[in-house]
Amino acid sequence: xxxxxxLAQRPKRADGRRNYDGILxxxxxxxxxxxxxxxxxxxxxxxxVAIGTLxxxxxxxxxxxxxxxxxxxxxxxxSAAAQENSAEPDVALAAWFRQAVIHCSIYRGLVGFxxxxxxxxxxxxHHSCVKMHDTGGxxxxxxxxxxxxxxxxxxxxxxxxxxSAAWARENDTxxxxxxxxxxxxxxxxxxxxxxxxxxxxxxxx
Amino acid sequence: xxxxxxLAQRPKRADGRRNYDGILxxxxxxxxxxxxxxxxxxxxxxxxVAIGTLxxxxxxxxxxxxxxxxxxxxxxxxSAAAQENSAEPDVALAAWFRQAVIHCSIYRGLVGFxxxxxxxxxxxxHHSCVKMHDTGGxxxxxxxxxxxxxxxxxxxxxxxxxxSAAWARENDTxxxxxxxxxxxxxxxxxxxxxxxxxxxxxxxx
DNA sequence: ACCTGAACACCGTTCAAGT
DNA sequence: ACCTGAACACCGTTCAAGT
Numbered sequence: 001x002x003x004x005x006x007l008a009q010r011p012k013r014a015d016g017r018r019n020y021d022g023i024l025x026x027x028x029x030x031x032x033x034x035x036x037x038x039x040x041x042x043x044x045x046x047x048x049v050a051i052g053t054l055x056x057x058x059x060x061x062x063x064x065x066x067x068x069x070x071x072x073x074x075x076x077x078x079s080a081a082a083q084e085n086s087a088e089p090d091v092a093l094a095a096w097f098r099q100a101v102i103h104c105s106i107y108r109g110l111v112g113f114x115x116x117x118x119x120x121x122x123x124x125x126h127h128s129c130v131k132m133h134d135t136g137g138x139x140x141x142x143x144x145x146x147x148x149x150x151x152x153x154x155x156x157x158x159x160x161x162x163x164s165a166a167w168a169r170e171n172d173t174x175x176x177x178x179x180x181x182x183x184x185x186x187x188x189x190x191x192x193x194x195x196x197x198x199x200x201x202x203x204x205x
Numbered sequence: 206x207x208x209x210x211x212l213a214q215r216p217k218r219a220d221g222r223r224n225y226d227g228i229l230x231x232x233x234x235x236x237x238x239x240x241x242x243x244x245x246x247x248x249x250x251x252x253x254v255a256i257g258t259l260x261x262x263x264x265x266x267x268x269x270x271x272x273x274x275x276x277x278x279x280x281x282x283x284s285a286a287a288q289e290n291s292a293e294p295d296v297a298l299a300a301w302f303r304q305a306v307i308h309c310s311i312y313r314g315l316v317g318f319x320x321x322x323x324x325x326x327x328x329x330x331h332h333s334c335v336k337m338h339d340t341g342g343x344x345x346x347x348x349x350x351x352x353x354x355x356x357x358x359x360x361x362x363x364x365x366x367x368x369s370a371a372w373a374r375e376n377d378t379x380x381x382x383x384x385x386x387x388x389x390x391x392x393x394x395x396x397x398x399x400x401x402x403x404x405x406x407x408x409x410x
Numbered sequence: 411a412c413c414t415g416a417a418c419a420c421c422g423t424t425c426a427a428g429t
Numbered sequence: 430a431c432c433t434g435a436a437c438a439c440c441g442t443t444c445a446a447g448t
Contacts, residue, residue: 174324177366245442
């Protein structure tokens, strides 16, 4: 069994698929302008279906959110796997980190769901979180083997940095410190100089 | 005029003060166990007053939150001002940063209000945010003058780091990366070595 | 000056009835 | 297999009436 939680599925019947897609489209628009707390009734209304239809396709708000971001997170991880062997290990990691931060903050409130799903199995978004852990972890390990990133970093640390930066981005204001800046700082903080890497080598890390 | 926004005020009449205090106590308990989205009706109920009484004292949810954390943030800034000249500049900054992270994450959801209040005048929590900016900024500047902290850091950057770490703490899980770790990383990232400081000196920073 | 609670509006969620 | 919308529960917020 690949996943214990029944994720939202595109129906087979034509009318069902039409509604499913319409709801998803309306949800994306609503989440984009009002965040993940947007009214589900409004979403159903603007999709032209009854509220019961929305619940029929998406059992919970989180299931709807999951369906709305699934493709994006999927492609984020897919593109990372593709470039995994092309770019320099540290550049690849940094580039992916930047993309991931953006993906996790497309909707205001999304990163909160991601954070609480990450270590809670049985939650719709958990699968996506695990996938991000895995691909992030792979990029991380590769950079660490090359001695370009601190050896004491774990995939969990990476995920914490990721979500924190995404949250900062979500709450960005023209006058605020700037999440872009924070991302730079975090990337710099996880890299290490050649000397430090050699020290690690001596210590046998 | 010190503040354009009318913050919640302790009433002068005895019965009013009793209710005000009771609501505040109930609110703190509710926020602690359920976060800042706790039901206001429940709070009023467990304080033994009608819902109208709660609204009479605290016009908005944010006003209630503000009143609940005011003392804590006040004392946080006061203690920083006191130690401002005792400890080493960088240690003082780091210590305050740690305390601040804790204070901003006592209630789940609080840091979200802080982040959105920081640059929005006319919001109940704005005053507290400005105060944190100021005291944080003073500690920062002192550490920078001593060449112990990166010169390009602004108080806004510090606030962004602060709230991000507080958010991470708010969402901490036994299995997660650990916000404590993130705090350490951020503190380390803002410090700079003596060599770098000298370089800055040469450049005239 | 302060308290009360009914009244209104709104939203989430379920489910019996329909096609 | 899928859709509908009434029904229920709950919460936020206001305000006329009271002390």
